[in-house]
Every structure is written in C-alpha cells, then in structure tokens.
Amino acid sequence: MNERELGRDGVRLQTTAFVITFDRFAMPPLLFAISRDLAVPLAAVAGAAGAYFLAYGLMQPVWGLVSERVGFARAIRWAVLGGAVMTLASALATDVATLTLARVGAGLCFSAAFPSTLTYIGETVPVIRRQREVSRLMAGVALGTASSTMIAGAVADTVGWRWVFAGSGALAALTAWFVWSLSDVPRRPERRAAWVPVVRMFRNPRALMLLGLVAAEGAGLLGAFTFIPAAVESTGWGPAAAAAPAALFGLAILASVGVVGRLSTHVPASRFIAVGSVLGVLGCLLVSERQSPAVAAGTCLLLGLCWASMHTSLQTWATEVAPEERATVVAFFAGSLFAGSALTATVGGRLADDGRFALIFAGCAVLTGLVGVLGSLTRVRWERDRR
DSSP, X not given: OOHHHHHHHHHHHHHHHHHXXXXXXXXXXXXXXXXXXXXOOHHHHHHHHHXXXXXXXXXXXXXXXXXXXXXXXXXHHHHHHHHHHHHHHHHTOOSHHHHHXXXXXXXXXXXXXXXXXXXXXXXXXXXXXXXXXXXXXXXXXXHHHHHHHHHHHHHXXXXXXXXXXXXXXXXXXXXXXXXXXXXXXXXOSOOOOTHHHHHHHHTOHHHHXXXXXXXXXXXXXXXXXXXXXXXXXXXXOOHHHHHGGGXXXXXXXXXXXXXXXXXTTTSOHHHHHHHHHHXXXXXXXXXXXXXXXXXXXXXXHHHHHHIIIIIHHHHXXXXXXXXXXXXXXXXXXXXXXXXXXXXXXXXXXXXXXXXXXXXXXXXXHHHHHHHHHHXXXXXXXXXXXXX
16 A cells, blocks of 8 residues: 555544544533433433443454454444444434434444554554554544534534534534545455454453553543533533533644654653553542533643543554454454443443532542553563563
C-alpha cells in the first residue's frame, strides 16, 4: 500500500472513529433528560447506557475473530451501517426496555469497527509510524467526544434527546457510504481454527496483564467521565451547562495526542502511562469534592490528558504484545475497556440515584491510580525482556 492510499484510508479510519465515539458519548449528557421523559429512575437509564457499553465490550472478541476471516475493511463497513440503523431505532424508543434493546443493538454493531481499525493500522502501517497513526485515530476519537457532549447537551435542552440519536444515526449512515471504498487488507494464507489465537493469547501473561489493566482503566477513567454530566445536573444545572465541561475531555485529547505521538519515538511508553495516571487521579479527586461546571471542566481537561497519554500507550501496546494474535488481542483489549466501563455504569447508577457521586469518583481515582502503577512497571519489564 503506497503513501497516498495510506493517507486516504487514514482519513476513512479517522472518520469511523469519530462517528463511533460520537454515538458512544452522546448518552451520558442525556441521562437525566431521558429519565424525566420516560418517567423512570436514573438508575434504569444508566443501566441502558451500561448495557450498550457491555454489548460493545463483550462482542469485540467475537468480531475480532470474524474480521480475520471476512476481512477488516468489510467488517468496518457493515458494522457502521448496522450501527446507523440501531441508533436511528433508539430515537423512536417509547420506553426504557425498547431503548435498552436499541442501544444494545448499536453496541453490538459498532463494536466491530474500532478494533478493526486498530488492527487495520497494525497490518498496514510500519512499526516506526504506528504510534503516530494510532494518535491520529485518537484525534478522531477526541473530535467525536468533544462534539458529541456539546451537541447532545444543547439538543436535549432545546428540541429533546431523541434528536440526538436521530442525528447520530444519520451521521453513521453517511459514514458507512464513505468507508465503503476502504482498501482491503490481504488476509494471511494460514487458516487457523478460531480458538487457536484465543488460546495463544491466554497463554501470554503480558497480554493478560494488559487486558486487566485496560478493564480497570475503563472502570476508572471512562466510568468517571460517564457520570460527570449527571453529577453536574444533579446540582441544579441544565443539560447544556452540565454537558459543556465534558467537551474539554475531547478537546484535551485533540490538543495533546499529536504531541504524544511525536514524543513517543524517544520517550518510553511507561512514562506516558505513569504521567497520564497521575493526571487522571487528580481529575477524579477534584470532581469528587465538588460537582460544579467549573470543577467538572477542570476534571474533564485532566481526564482528556490522561487518555491521550496513558490510554494511547496501552492501545499501541495492544498491537505489539502478541503480533501473531494481534486482531484477537486488540478485540479483547477493546472489549475489556468497555466491560469495565459497563460495570461502573451499572454499579454507579444505583449510587447516582442516591446522589452519592463523590463515592463514584473516589473509586474511579483508586482504579486509575492502580493502572498507572501496575501498567508502568509491567511495561518497563516487557521492554527490558524484549531487548
């Protein structure tokens, strides 16, 4: 694949990352609005969000195996199209059960796209450029996060939450058309049984450690971010004001991910993991003390810097820790991230119903700190053993 093809496909992958992230982060600012409109407890709506994250997470390993056989490009195309249909169905939900089923369907479809884009990069981009391309992918994630939270809060405040899902579904449908011409990656000639790469991955202790780390990161970092708009809204602010600070999460990633990508050629990944963890812990502790828009803005800024530093390093590591099982590891990596996030959304929903947001954020701080300590130490040992 030449440079021009890599550039065009890179834009398509960035667009895919943007759309999936837009849909994924559209729901947190809508929790209170949906709860009021459907006349159900906040915990029930948080459960629907958690079901999306769980479906998104658990289906990733399945899609990882499928995409190796049907092709990564084909998996991305059909995943985005299926997700568009289910997101449009979310806009028509009349009760929380229907909404949950539609969100689960969207999660099942969109779950194929992001790990496939990561593996696509791993299969087509040279190692020396890989962190940079992953950072570019994260820029799409950052834009999706920032625009999603701002737009979702403003739209919910003016015309209603259903229009958020309608817009997200329409955007995904347009993206499916755009990525239909994505170049196919030549598949490996060997035809292994589906369970072979899974067994090999589970025999790799460093791969298993990485999966545990990212599950804790999902529970801590993404778990905290999920409840920030609801925590601010619980103090009396409207959906738009409560969602606006969350946009800084995406903007912080967008501003810093390029710097991380450039520094990654001569700064060890273990340092990015450690520094990112410190920033994440500070952000969680900050919002655990006070849930005002100003404090939430500072927290989202710190969490975004944490994501750009710590998560992108873990994500790149997932493409390197077991090259022969790259697609499987990347799929389980993404699955673990969102399984952890789903756990926090489910458990935290009950605490949020009682207004115990400080406890949620304190727990997220502990988890993020553990990821930093264990992740940086494990990465140092892995790099030393690889020499």
